[in-house]
Amino acid sequence: MKPFELKNRRSEQIEQAITGLLILASVISILTTFGILFSILFEAIEFFQLRSFWYFITGSEWSPGVADSKFGAVPIFAGTFWITFIAMSVAVPIGLGSAIYMSEYANDKVRDILKPLLEILAGIPTVVYGFFAALTIAPFVVTASAYFGLDASFNSALASGVVMGVMIIPVISSLSDDVIRAVPRSQSNASLALGMTKSETIKSIILPSAAPGIISAALLGLSKALGETMIVVMAAGLRANLTWNPLEDMTTVTVRIVDALVGDQAFDSPATLSAFALGLVLFVVTLVLNIISLTMIRRFKEKYRINTL
Amino acid sequence: MNEAVRQDIANISKNGTSNDTPPANNNNQTTIDSSDSKVANPFYDPSLKKRHARAKIFKVFTLGSLFFSIAFLTFFLFDILTKGIPAFQQTYMLVEVNYNEKSVQSTRKAIDKKYRRVVSRSWYRSVPAQIEANPELMNTKQQVWVLADDQVDQYIKGHYYKLKSKDKKLVDEKIQNGEIELRFNSHFFTHGDSKIPENSGILSAMIGSILTLIVTMLVAFPIGVMTAVYLEEFAPDNRFTQIIEININNLAAIPSILFGLLGLAIFINLFGMPRSSPLVGGLTLALMTLPIIIVSSRAALRSIPDSIRQAGYGLGLTKIQVTKDHVIPLAFPGILTGSIIGLAQAMGETAPLIIVGMIAFIPDSPSSIFEAATVMPAQIFTWAGMPERAYIERTAAGIIVLLSILISLNALAIYLRKRFEIKW
Secondary structure, eight states: OHHHHHHHHHHHHHHHHHHHHHHHHHHHHHHHHHHHHHHHHHHHHHHHHHSOHHHHHHOOOEEOSSSSOEEOOHHHHHHHHHHHHHHHHHHHHHHHHHHHIIIIISOHHHHHHHHHHHHHHHHSOHHHHHHHIIIIIHHHHHHHHHHTTOOOOTTBHHHHHHHHHHHHHHHHHHHHHHHHHHSOHHHHHHHHHTTOOHHHHIIIIIHHHHHHHHHHHHHHHHHHHHHOOHHHHHHSOSSOOOOSOTTSBOOOHHHHHHHHHHSOSOTTSHHHHHHHHHHHHHHHHHHHHHHHHHHHHHHHHHHHTOOOO | OOHHHHHHHHHHHHHHSOSOOOHHHHHHHHHHHHHHHHOOOTTOOTTHHHHHHHHHHHHHHHHHHHHHHHHHHHHHHHHHHHHHGGGGEEEEEEEEEEESHHHHHSGGGGBOGGGGGGBOHHHHHTHHHHHHHOGGGTTEEEEEEEEBOHHHHHHHTTSOOOOOHHHHHHHHHHHHTTOEEEEEOTHHHHOOOOSSGGGOOSHHHHHHHHHHHHHHHHHHHHHHHHHHHIIIIIOOSSHHHHHHHHHHHHHHHSOHHHHHHHIIIIIIIITOOOTTOHHHHHHHHHHHHHHHHHHHHHHHHHTSOHHHHHHHHHTTOOHHHHIIIIIHHHHHHHHHHHHHHHHHHHHHOOHHHHHTTTTOOOOSOOOSTTSOOOOHHHHHHHHHTOSSTHHHHHHHHHHHHHHHHHHHHHHHHHHHHHHHOOOO
């Protein structure tokens, strides 16, 4: 009996060791989140020791390079907001429209072709979108606005916003499609049986049921738009320009982060550290958006008892 | 609701109860009268036509939005292809070369003054090496096909060019004599970056990408799969597990540039790893790829039916043995597919790598993960910012190469999924 027991105990130890290893691996993902948070937070605190936090939040002049450097981030936030707004007004209707067509109108064969096609859009690296925005869409925007007698910049917010919107379409359409298909068929069948047209059924029965999932998809897209870097680095401006005109150049949080960290300034200069202050804002905003989005999709799943989303 | 039915109800309520009719009923009265005279059907809905029209418009809108995405994709691919394909050919021309002492010392003297400006600057650099390789060339004059300057190349390809009229005449002459031709641009695949457009290639960026991705996968794949196995097979459903799950989903949606800030602050500044190196870039990308691998591996593990596990337990296997010998091998194709998709995403990522300094100018390919390197998307970014016109087509060509690799990776993932998929 003895050797058998011995072996048993050893294998028990090995099992425990392996389980410990697996838990350790799972903890790395949590460490990553905290790593991001603290690495940004500490540098940002260092920045706010050098410069006023209040001016960062409310100031309207951003001039890091000059001797009397100023760090008022309002024009940067405004630029980010505008470009994101343009992107979302492209991505939400088109993404949702595509999702509705794929889930409600298209038959399975068409859907099997269309869905991968849309996913190609999601697989294109953002640097490629940036090149396309800067070299094809931006000059087009300039020519088109000249035709209407308007003066557009080659770094217009419109060009980068539209291309960013196209990039986000698959994010919204893919998740919305899954959500719409998860709405129980009995609901829409009941509506159709009462004589509602297909579009009335979709608008007043299916979409309200799927709303939490769709909003969750839109928030995910929004967080992606806010954090998108390469498109705006290549196609949007560098100047912190406070304006309402989407044809002018604007800058975003991500552009300023890249600009601050690619230069050759000393790492502890306020110009470089400002990147981390902006990064902190970006982190907090996207974190809040992600958590709202995740909670909503979780509620939706619980409501319809879906495990696959 | 059907108007006629609503009218009936309204009539009943009017007759049965009181006189204070709501104004809406009066409206209905008029519509029902006009329609009654036309159609006998009591269920006739006069707004039906409008409703059907609206349904049609809605369908057209949804189809239109789908069409927009696909039209954009087509236009985009067409645009990149037309911009990039010319770069796969490069202009060469036949000129007389003087190989002598003088031209070794001052390489520009190797070519007759007349043609000096239309020959690529990078070609001159290779003159001493040519003589060293073939000593019999010394003190001879040879007709040699040499790489042409980028402006000549752009002129031949019909793009915008900057050539002096004198040089342009020379080139025209050469064209008439058939002493200028476009050849396949093998240079592009065998050279690294260069400040001379016609000399620049994508090789060093490709090797940088490969080294970076090796680091990424070596770190992300085992950790990702282990996390997935733990969460799916071992973890009790408690608060800790839930936090890990929410955290992973959140990590997947954090902007990639913030991972760059993490890499800069922790890997470079705290651990003192070499800046711009594939090691730092690979580790940063690994943290980004982790959630993708975890999510897809979990899906693969979840699709394995419980009966497999129960059979294992029934035979007296331990949990680890069941997982290691039965569940993971069955789920492996799915895990692999997800990892390849994660790999493809990491390959196209640029922003975090720029932050950790992987946009350095790298003419020679890196040979280890500790040397400064650049990756393909970063190379595309650098070229896109170059002022010379000739870099535009190189950028687009780089994009074509990158997209072909990404498409092949995704196709491989789809093939693996189809080939090894088990329908339970």
